[in-house]
Amino acid sequence: MSQPKTPPPLSAKDPSSFAYPTMKDRIPVILSKIVDHLTRNKLHITKEYGGEAAREELKAVIGAISELRHDVMTNKPAKPLRDSRHDAPLWNAQLEKQLNLKREEDEMHRTEQVKGEGLRWFDDAWLWMECYLYRRVQEAFLMCTLLKDFDVFAQQKQDAFKNAFQSTSHLTMYLQEVINRFKEQVPEAEVKEYFVEFLQVSLWGNKCDLSISAGQVQSHDHNPVIHLKVLKHKLLIDESDAVYQILRKVFDTKGKPAQVDIVLDNAGFELVTDLCLAEFLITSGLASQIVFHAKSIPWFVSDVTLADWDWTLNTMSRMNHIAISELCERWRAYLEANTWTVELHDFWTMPNSYNEMHKVSPDLYACLSQSDLILFKGDLNYRKLVSDRQWDTTTKFESALRGFHPAPLCSLRTLKCDCVVGLRSGQVQEAEEEDENWMINGDWAIISTCEHRET
Ligand SMILES: O=P(O)(O)OC[C@H]1O[C@](O)(CO)[C@@H](O)[C@@H]1O
Numbered sequence: 001m002s003q004p005k006t007p008p009p010l011s012a013k014d015p016s017s018f019a020y021p022t023m024k025d026r027i028p029v030i031l032s033k034i035v036d037h038l039t040r041n042k043l044h045i046t047k048e049y050g051g052e053a054a055r056e057e058l059k060a061v062i063g064a065i066s067e068l069r070h071d072v073m074t075n076k077p078a079k080p081l082r083d084s085r086h087d088a089p090l091w092n093a094q095l096e097k098q099l100n101l102k103r104e105e106d107e108m109h110r111t112e113q114v115k116g117e118g119l120r121w122f123d124d125a126w127l128w129m130e131c132y133l134y135r136r137v138q139e140a141f142l143m144c145t146l147l148k149d150f151d152v153f154a155q156q157k158q159d160a161f162k163n164a165f166q167s168t169s170h171l172t173m174y175l176q177e178v179i180n181r182f183k184e185q186v187p188e189a190e191v192k193e194y195f196v197e198f199l200q201v202s203l204w205g206n207k208c209d210l211s212i213s214a215g216q217v218q219s220h221d222h223n224p225v226i227h228l229k230v231l232k233h234k235l236l237i238d239e240s241d242a243v244y245q246i247l248r249k250v251f252d253t254k255g256k257p258a259q260v261d262i263v264l265d266n267a268g269f270e271l272v273t274d275l276c277l278a279e280f281l282i283t284s285g286l287a288s289q290i291v292f293h294a295k296s297i298p299w300f301v302s303d304v305t306l307a308d309w310d311w312t313l314n315t316m317s318r319m320n321h322i323a324i325s326e327l328c329e330r331w332r333a334y335l336e337a338n339t340w341t342v343e344l345h346d347f348w349t350m351p352n353s354y355n356e357m358h359k360v361s362p363d364l365y366a367c368l369s370q371s372d373l374i375l376f377k378g379d380l381n382y383r384k385l386v387s388d389r390q391w392d393t394t395t396k397f398e399s400a401l402r403g404f405h406p407a408p409l410c411s412l413r414t415l416k417c418d419c420v421v422g423l424r425s426g427q428v429q430e431a432e433e434e435d436e437n438w439m440i441n442g443d444w445a446i447i448s449t450c451e452h453r454e455t
């Protein structure tokens with residue numbers, strides 16, 4: 001079958017793309033908030049991290065972040081990373097590679113290099129530049145000795161978790177009921193119904209990231225299961241059935257439940273919904289092994305790091321809430337028995353789209369190939385799955401993956417950028433009539449699946 005021509009990447013050079021307001025407004029706000037947070041908490045941080053020496057480091061970090069903000073706003077070229085984290089050489093090699101591509105393109109189109117060499121915030125690929133931005137934020141801390149492991153977004157992530165207490169309470173109590181229901185034989189149709197509920201709750205959990213709201217924590221107090229009905233018509237692609245069938249088939253062909261990999265996105269309520277989905281998969285017998293993939297550095301404000309994972313489980317187990325603390329005990333037992341594992345890989349915090357994974361990180365590709373189903377959470381994972389390109393919205397998901405297919409996979413994503421595939425014709429107009437910001441406000445969503453590699 002002929003592959004569609006790969007369109008150009010999204011970029012802030014196009015003022016009509018969401019990339020442009022992201023670079024122009026959202027990123028400067030996120031960087032200002034970092035500076036504010038560090039300034040406001042100066043005393044506390046200095047005390048906790050070692051006094052006078054920490055104060056000096058904090059000053060340097062604030063300087064570096066302010067400079068980064070200025071670089072973005074004045075469209076300065078991307079500089080090579082200077083810290084000694086083990087991924088720095090890889091990043092710098094990617095920077096060089098991206099620059100070479102740019103040179104080739106410039107030559108091909110005989111574009112004059114008026115601004116001189118370098119990748120620039122408002123001229124080059126949005127995905128690349130935005131990932132690089134979060135790695136540069138980390139660089140500011142990695143240049144320190146005392147503050148090198150400081151997560152400047154930790155407080156926001158913890159507040160987001162606390163603000164979602166009501167929704168967490170509803171969801172965990174419901175999950176407890178479902179677990180009790182499974183003490184007896186549950187008819188197949190009902191298993192599927194529950195599965196779709198937990199899958200979709202986990203999908204809508206993705207509404208809650210902190211980078212889209214530039215760090216503004218919102219409170220969530222509705223019952224997320226009941227709320228699914230309200231959200232139903234905003235689900236533009238719903239392949240929940242196909243996902244269920246993938247898991248069922250594993251059981252039929254292998255004679256054992258599936259291994260499901262969950263490539264996590266945000267901490268806070270989204271992580272709670274992912275944990276509940278994982279619990280349901282084990283309880284129902286649809287899966288016997290869950291592999292969670294978290295980030296190895298603070299990323300896109302709210303993404304889950306190992307420290308966030310630990311903080312969330314520790315906090316939940318101490319909560320005076322019977323469903324929450326009991327579930328936590330089950331989860332600790334799964335982790336101890338390796339029924340659940342949490343993996344880290346630096347590839348998740350590189351700028352590459354996933355069609356490059358087999359070349360850049362063949363070990364991760366091989367590891368994901370062991371899975372029976374990979375669930376990719378959230379907007380950024382989606383952008384990387386489809387290479388963050390200006391696809392025609394009716395392009396098939398399998399084609400946009402450009403050969404990435406370690407195993408059957410599914411994207412659970414609320415839309416927060418102007419890139420989506422797999423829609424039927426006419427769907428764009430329908431959504432636009434109802435909500436002009438449907439592509440970027442996180443109110444609309446998709447569940448897109450790819451069972452087989454495109455041939
Ligand atoms: O947490 P998510 O769903 O990956 O969203 C990350 C955010 O980053 C972006 O992909 C770019 O800023 C947005 O479109 C989105 O707000």
Ligand SMILES: [Mn+2]
Nearest residue numbers: 209265300303
């Ligand atoms: Mn995120």
